[in-house]
Amino acid sequence: MAAINENFLKLKAGYLFPEISRRIRAHKAKNPDAKIISLGIGDVTQPLPPAVISAMKKAVDDQANGNTLRGYGPEQGYDFLIDAIIENDYRARGVDIEPKEVFISDGSKCDTGNIQEIFGGDNVIAITDPSYPVYVDSNVMAGRTGPANEIGQYEKIVYMPCTDDNNFIPDLPDRAVDIIYLCFPNNPTGAVATAEQLKDWVEFARVHKSIIFFDAAYESFITDTSIPHSIFEVEGAKEVAIEFRSFSKTAGFTGVRCAFTIVPGQLKAFTKDGRMVMVNPLWNRRHSTKFNGASYISQRGAAAIYTPEGKKQTKKIIDLYLSNAKLICDSLSKLGYKVYGGRNAPYIWLKTPDGVGSWDFFDRLLTKANVVSTPGSGFGPSGEGYLRLSAFAKQDDVEEAMQRFRKV
């Protein structure tokens, strides 16, 4: 008799985005002429950089000829991309990364979920509240939690509240935890961590022999020169951290699919009886057993981001999103709203006025201004009373949306 993984039965319904869609549909049904502007989605709107497009076309051509055809590539990714990553994302910032520490994949969502498989089921997981829901759900599926309580938080997970009290940087846990998810620049709050703050986390992880899963999918939005782009800019981090990077938001790869994960050679974990095991070969085994490499075409496209033209074109796109973010922050501040993030991140975390609930303010924006946002409470209970606004939109739409905010 085939038995299911009963941990799946603990999962709460994926409520946030379906519910947003339902409310938009209902609003449209009542107001068929409403011109709705979405600042609700974390998906890119700008086309891919021309350098990426032409590299992908050339890669397609390679597949049309027996002499240049690329079949199965290395599961870990092609050297042409790995070398470009090492040189531009790390060596340029004084961080030494070896080729065998880089694992190219088809997305950070997959990587942050799959990485858990090499760790035991009894690890205590610490996750920020609010957070990207995949961190939580994938751990529920893997059985690292008990059931959910009435506010949707799962037993055994150590939640780390991020509020305006701590400037959306979580406090260090007051107990030992084994695996810590951190995401900076943060989705959804747009907060960034300073080198000092990351140093505290690395020190905490070293003391407790824990491992930090550092999600840096939004690092290309960092503008402050003092903010680290990689946790490996902090000394000793290679002994306690895994870093996730993505081309999705950097260069519009959400539909093209390419990302990478750095698993340092010196990173250690332990057996139950305390023997030390190196983590990199474990992940290499998992990655090469259950994954067959990212698309050759996507990898060629990703490598083009690191060419001189690719860098220039990519920066232009990022700058455009950042100018949207600035416009949102400035406009809403002028209107008297409290806004966070949006300076080194594509997300703006808006405090609702007068303690109005996230969903109530979502409804007010939708019905009075035809603007779609994302209720903060969808990312965790500490997101209640906030909305996430996304800078991934067309400039005209952002301007128009800011006009409409005055009416709310």
Add this chain to the structure above:
Amino acid sequence: MAAINENFLKLKAGYLFPEISRRIRAHKAKNPDAKIISLGIGDVTQPLPPAVISAMKKAVDDQANGNTLRGYGPEQGYDFLIDAIIENDYRARGVDIEPKEVFISDGSKCDTGNIQEIFGGDNVIAITDPSYPVYVDSNVMAGRTGPANEIGQYEKIVYMPCTDDNNFIPDLPDRAVDIIYLCFPNNPTGAVATAEQLKDWVEFARVHKSIIFFDAAYESFITDTSIPHSIFEVEGAKEVAIEFRSFSKTAGFTGVRCAFTIVPGQLKAFTKDGRMVMVNPLWNRRHSTKFNGASYISQRGAAAIYTPEGKKQTKKIIDLYLSNAKLICDSLSKLGYKVYGGRNAPYIWLKTPDGVGSWDFFDRLLTKANVVSTPGSGFGPSGEGYLRLSAFAKQDDVEEAMQRFRKV
């Protein structure tokens, strides 16, 4: 203290392909002028069909324009591909498949590994011997086995020997098992299952409430009109089977990455206390939580396989590989070898003469004929005394390799 998943420590070293590479290198070092021909690898050699190439180029162009840009797609895949699959792979064979039963992915290697996550750790797994090593290794990682014995077989797995005694079609297990891996046309033996044989398996699964993981990655090589391409051609199979399909070997997508899995709506599994749970929503939850859709470009390429030109071009490529397979079978039979498969599959399963061991005969072929094969023992103990020869090669190379066989 971060603890590893100790099941990984049970894994035996991935010995087969690294050892083949090592022996080739050693041979080349001694014989720098040797012109080596590889019939050892299961990777395509023919370029992609022109219809696929032009569809992918158009898809790249779509990404260059804000109005046609495709960001995140549905995790389950685009309708344009799902509809083409339903129409051509299933409805054309009298099988009804609903859109929500189709899950597009980036590869069957991932799917056959990942699908396990929705099933409990205590399921008893039945796997053919020989088999594609990923079935075994991914179950070891998930903790569904004990340690390996001296011949590399893991405790708790029910191995089903496939030998010339049973014509490489496994006998039904003599006990209840929960999950059964079947692969037809088979990698590595090239065997195919008749409708009658599949009916027996479906009946067995119905009686024992087990689930069949049916890997049909090589279905496009079937030439006998009586052989089912899908297990769902057997009545009742939708209640007991999941089917895996891939574009890798059908149309040269090993480097492009696109595949799909059919999880029927009526497929059931159970909780420990016997409650029935529908499997499709579980997989939908897993797939949408830990995967972000296959590349838009790859999906557009895959859809082009189903156009009239795409079908014609794809058939031409398959026919070429099949003519290679026929040449290998015919030539080796004439030389007095016993060969299996190769008629409805790209693989030929060669019995070594005089009971010579797989690795010994591999060495003999390499050193005397400069021909690379794959030792059958690498796929499981029942593969001892066999070699796998692959038809994924250039026609000239196959002809030359057959000439050289005479010298061995």
